[in-house]
Amino acid sequence: MSVNGNTQPGLLVLTAVDNGRLGSVEGDYRVVFATAGGSTAGGSLEPFDRTELEQIEAIITNGGRGLSGAEMQAMPRLRFIQVLGSGTDKLDIDAAAGRGIVVASGVGSNAPSVADHAIGMALAILRDIPRFHIEASEGTWTPSQRPTLSGKVCGILGLGAVGEAIARRLIGFDARIAYHNRRAAPGSPYAYCGSPAELAAEADVLFVCCPGGAATYHLVDTGVLNALGSAGFLVNVGRGTVVDSDALAAALMKGAIAGAAIDVFEGEPLLPDVLRTAPNLVVTPHVAGLTSDALDAAWARARANLRAFRDHGEIVGRLV
Structure with missing residues (x-):
């Protein structure tokens, strides 16, 4: 687990992220990675105590990881979820909608x-x-x-x-x-x-x-x-x-x-x-969308949506 800064809104990253993918977002949010260096494919909330989770306002996850309703309950300030890619099978969209949490996907990016x-x-x-x-x-x-x-x-x-x-x-x-x-x-x-x-x-x-x-x-x-x-x-x-x-x-x-x-x-x-x-x-082993171009597009979508969420702008790929 690593934390950058302590004054901005909290952003929890639950998916693997290469250096530089977050770009200027790291200056806008207090970024929290699920493991040290952010090198995780399916980050767990277990390393975090309640106080840390209570500060999270936005999350980046992926289709394979998703986010459960119980996990959302642990984050009372959560207001925005960005899914990389288009898969939302493991994301409890109904729970998010019930909380008024905005959910966006990377649909179309791949x-x-x-x-x-x-x-x-x-x-x-x-x-x-x-x-x-x-x-x-x-x-x-x-x-x-x-x-x-x-x-x-x-x-x-x-x-x-x-x-x-x-x-x-x-x-x-x-x-x-x-x-x-x-x-x-x-x-x-x-x-x-x-x-x-x-x-x-x-x-x-x-x-x-x-x-x-x-x-x-x-x-x-x-x-x-x-x-x-x-x-x-x-x-x-x-x-x-x-x-x-x-x-x-x-x-x-x-x-x-x-x-x-x-x-x-x-x-x-x-x-x-x-x-x-x-x-x-x-x-083939679920690799149709696994290209550097698709990943670039997905992260570009995530960065743009995080800025839009912060600035009350238009969210692309919004689901709820």
């Missing part, structure tokens, strides 16, 4: 990085690049015809910042784009489908980009995968809980879909057992 990764994963599974790499490295030469991404119908489940970024990239592949949200996006140039199954039935490639939580739990189930069909591909860069792992494994084993590429999965960091032996599956 959208370019996630979208790039999604396109890369789509190409990897459609063109079977991982298998061809292994075979070529081993001196095996068994090329086979594979589908191309160009000209395909691409469905986007969750047309938010990431979904929009994926759609813009797909235009360069001459793709026809459809999407499903809880409601149609006003002014969107893309075709709206009324349900995930309807979207899957239209799509050659289904990109899953929606957030986690109860509302999207197992949104992609057996019915959606069957609608995608034996020539269809699934790409998940949203949240692992959106896709039913058992249903996905069964669909891959039976050939109900042609293949899947997932950057997120249930039970992270351990891949579900049912998927370990599933064929036609490409997996």
